[in-house]
Amino acid sequence: MSDDHARTPGAAARPRLAGTLPEPGVPKPDALLVLDGVSRSFGGLTAVRVDHLEVQRGAITALIGPNGAGKTTLFNIVSGFDRADGGRWWFDGHPLTGRPAHRVARHGLVRTFQLTRVIPRLSVRENMLLATSGQRGEQLLPALLRPLWHGQEREAGRRADELLERFRLGQLRDDYAGTLSGGQRKLLELARALMARPVMVLLDEPMAGVNPALTQTLLGHITRLRDEGMTVCFVEHDMDVVMGISDWVAVMADGRLVAEGPPHTCARNPSVVDAYLGKRHDEPGTPQGQE
Numbered sequence: 001m002s003d004d005h006a007r008t009p010g011a012a013a014r015p016r017l018a019g020t021l022p023e024p025g026v027p028k029p030d031a032l033l034v035l036d037g038v039s040r041s042f043g044g045l046t047a048v049r050v051d052h053l054e055v056q057r058g059a060i061t062a063l064i065g066p067n068g069a070g071k072t073t074l075f076n077i078v079s080g081f082d083r084a085d086g087g088r089w090w091f092d093g094h095p096l097t098g099r100p101a102h103r104v105a106r107h108g109l110v111r112t113f114q115l116t117r118v119i120p121r122l123s124v125r126e127n128m129l130l131a132t133s134g135q136r137g138e139q140l141l142p143a144l145l146r147p148l149w150h151g152q153e154r155e156a157g158r159r160a161d162e163l164l165e166r167f168r169l170g171q172l173r174d175d176y177a178g179t180l181s182g183g184q185r186k187l188l189e190l191a192r193a194l195m196a197r198p199v200m201v202l203l204d205e206p207m208a209g210v211n212p213a214l215t216q217t218l219l220g221h222i223t224r225l226r227d228e229g230m231t232v233c234f235v236e237h238d239m240d241v242v243m244g245i246s247d248w249v250a251v252m253a254d255g256r257l258v259a260e261g262p263p264h265t266c267a268r269n270p271s272v273v274d275a276y277l278g279k280r281h282d283e284p285g286t287p288q289g290q291e
């Protein structure tokens, strides 16, 4: 399916955003992910109500917004880790509405978590291999076709070793993942997400809790992924990081998409300033969702 697109150099996709208007919901020249009318409530709280959002193929898109804006909830919905109350979304033209995480991953869309899901009592390499379970090996038919599965296992091992080298975790491959530093766990989380050779990665605060030196390393890995043709969407609070590596920024507040644009345009957008300074929240008597 999208292998051709995965090989498209990101640098080729970026200039095509140049003429895109900085408006929330604006169509993109080559949208890989498209969301329409996506909503999610928890009790009386509407966490997400995104009318329309398109994510450009081959670009790095930052999803920003104040705490509680709905960023993680939106990631959860699109990646199949949570259900939406309404709306539809498509990935590379395929409808993914309501699909569970393993099926979303099979289409080439994977995510990482704010709090890493690394398993401390398994080795670094075992954590990598675990990323491929839930595929062929756990199904009945492939159990009967064991040689095929062994082939897949060997390929997974090769892929794991290659990624661990790339992320400079090769020397730690047999160590318990629990002995890794917070930053190394973030690297492992990203490496694990790449096991399935995704077309697009959703990274939830990949730099949170990482020391400045390792942050630079992670940023280098992320831009390299984009330059190799991968589509990246990441949630981040550090504006230096956002300004430094994003091709495009989407801003959420109160569950809504309030602004979009190139990084430096977004920083000056009054809706973004309002969202961060909490102007809306300070207006007395404005019920949520009716301002």
Ligand SMILES: Nc1ncnc2c1ncn2[C@@H]1O[C@H](COP(=O)(O)OP(=O)(O)OP(=O)(O)O)[C@@H](O)[C@H]1O
Residues within 6 Å of the ligand: 042, 045, 046, 047, 065, 066, 067, 068, 069, 070, 071, 072, 073, 074
């Ligand atoms: N499982 C849940 N149950 C109840 N409320 C939830 C749940 N998940 C999220 N929320 C609420 O939904 C809103 C959006 O949360 P979400 O975590 O998506 O925001 P966010 O933009 O990712 O915030 P942060 O930047 O702090 O991670 C918040 O008010 C949050 O408390």
